[in-house]
Amino acid sequence: MAMLDYTGIKCPVCQVPFGKDDDIVVCPQCGAPYHRACYEKEGKCIFDDLHAQGKDWQPPAAPKVEPSAEIKDQECPVCGTLNGHSARFCSSCGASLQGGPQPNRDQAPPFYGAAQGQPYGGAMPFVLDPMGGVSPAEELAPGITFGDASKLVKQSTGYYMPVFRYMKHTGKNKFSFCAFLFSGPWMLYRKQYKLGALFTVLVFGLFLGYQFLAAYVSIPALLAAVEALSLDPSTVLDYTSPEFSLVVQYLTQNPSLYLQTILPLGCLLLALVVMIIAGVKGNKWYMGHCIRTAQAVKGDKSLQDPNKALDQKGGVNVPIAVCMFVCYLLIVNLVPAFL
Numbered sequence: 001m002a003m004l005d006y007t008g009i010k011c012p013v014c015q016v017p018f019g020k021d022d023d024i025v026v027c028p029q030c031g032a033p034y035h036r037a038c039y040e041k042e043g044k045c046i047f048d049d050l051h052a053q054g055k056d057w058q059p060p061a062a063p064k065v066e067p068s069a070e071i072k073d074q075e076c077p078v079c080g081t082l083n084g085h086s087a088r089f090c091s092s093c094g095a096s097l098q099g100g101p102q103p104n105r106d107q108a109p110p111f112y113g114a115a116q117g118q119p120y121g122g123a124m125p126f127v128l129d130p131m132g133g134v135s136p137a138e139e140l141a142p143g144i145t146f147g148d149a150s151k152l153v154k155q156s157t158g159y160y161m162p163v164f165r166y167m168k169h170t171g172k173n174k175f176s177f178c179a180f181l182f183s184g185p186w187m188l189y190r191k192q193y194k195l196g197a198l199f200t201v202l203v204f205g206l207f208l209g210y211q212f213l214a215a216y217v218s219i220p221a222l223l224a225a226v227e228a229l230s231l232d233p234s235t236v237l238d239y240t241s242p243e244f245s246l247v248v249q250y251l252t253q254n255p256s257l258y259l260q261t262i263l264p265l266g267c268l269l270l271a272l273v274v275m276i277i278a279g280v281k282g283n284k285w286y287m288g289h290c291i292r293t294a295q296a297v298k299g300d301k302s303l304q305d306p307n308k309a310l311d312q313k314g315g316v317n318v319p320i321a322v323c324m325f326v327c328y329l330l331i332v333n334l335v336p337a338f339l
Contacts, residue, residue: 009033011038012046012047027047072084074097129158134164140290141295152315154315160287176282176286179281179286181275183203184278187278189317192289202274210267221260222261229246
């Protein structure tokens with residue numbers, strides 16, 4: 001039998017691949033290689049069937065790889081799926097393939113690495129883990145894993161995955177400052193189009209209402225008070241002047257004018273309420289959006305690759321965010337000029 005290079009081939013006894021400098025012995029009858037210690041332990045060649053058939057041992061065939069296909073040599077540490085050489089996340093469960101900390105498969109890690117007895121709260125863990133310390137295989141909703149949700153979130157999964165897990169386990173909301181500050185535009189950016197359109201219309205509508213009431217109700221009422229007191233309007237603008245105090249006193253004595261003067265503030269108050277509601281409920285609504293989208297994709301039997309469909313539906317809508325910013329600048333700068 002011709003001399004073979006056994007490097008990398010597994011010993012049939014211990015299943016440990018042969019190294020370049022290992023002491024290898026070969027069965028004189030079939031040619032099967034062994035570590036010398038393994039062969040001496042067995043006391044014979046274990047391939048009796050080959051001996052009986054008069055056949056030679058053959059090394060295992062190398063896996064065939066199509067020239068155009070990427071080699072799949074990255075095994076997922078969570079589910080064991082083989083992934084492409086350049087993949088960063090598992091195509092099956094969404095786990096990180098970059099060698100970051102991996103959660104226990106049987107027990108999901110506590111939220112935000114809290115102290116013992118306090119499983120939810122504390123400092124942000126696993127800074128380099130794109131899942132924020134949450135197992136991609138853990139179930140977020142029936143039939144939906146956190147790995148599925150991460151495909152939809154994409155940007156900032158290190159923040160949203162722990163937040164989703166916190167809300168799932170505690171039943172409480174987690175305040176979102178992005179949703180509070182940007183409300184409708186944030187929802188549109190996160191592809192919650194129906195809810196985003198509703199909140200955008202509400203906030204912009206209240207802002208326009210404020211501008212309209214200020215121009216056509218509040219300012220005329222204030223000028224009426226100034227005229228009734230025969231004061232110079234320019235002096236009233238100084239809040240520390242005696243004239244301003246006289247105007248305030250006059251308005252408090254005339255409830256109708258006073259109500260007209262402060263009426264625009266009602267729009268600002270309502271806008272603040274809308275923003276607070278968005279901040280309190282934003283993360284929970286977004287989690288529900290991800291769950292519903294994933295369930296719809298997985299429930300569509302016509303899709304050949306649900307994971308690819310999740311990737312296509314996921315992420316953020318940057319153009320609509322830019323559009324909202326431009327519209328905001330136009331409304332803030334142009335509307336007062338026409339009133």
